Amino acid sequence: MRCHFFEEEEKIYEMTDREGRKWKKVYFGDGEHFKNWLDQIKQIAGEVKVEEVFFDEGCLKGKRMYRIWIRQGSIKEEVV
Numbered sequence: 001m002r003c004h005f006f007e008e009e010e011k012i013y014e015m016t017d018r019e020g021r022k023w024k025k026v027y028f029g030d031g032e033h034f035k036n037w038l039d040q041i042k043q044i045a046g047e048v049k050v051e052e053v054f055f056d057e058g059c060l061k062g063k064r065m066y067r068i069w070i071r072q073g074s075i076k077e078e079v080v
Helices: 004-009 031-045
Strands: 014-016 022-029 048-054 064-071
Touching: 022 031, 031 048, 031 064
Parallel strands: none
Antiparallel strands: 014 022, 022 064, 048 064
16 A cells, blocks of 8 residues: 555645745655765756655654755756
């Protein structure tokens, strides 16, 4: 059975900070996998935010996970 939280997490993909800048979520998870993603994303995106998510109820009670955000437009995308 899949934890309902993951369905809710899939709906979170963008945020706007206090300065009005838009950010795109590129990762959600924890552990060594999170650390590897963070290192790689810092190299290619430059400006990165990390948001800690702590669960105090449900299937992930007591667990900490992380969202990695990059500022929209910080990575040049080429159209082929």
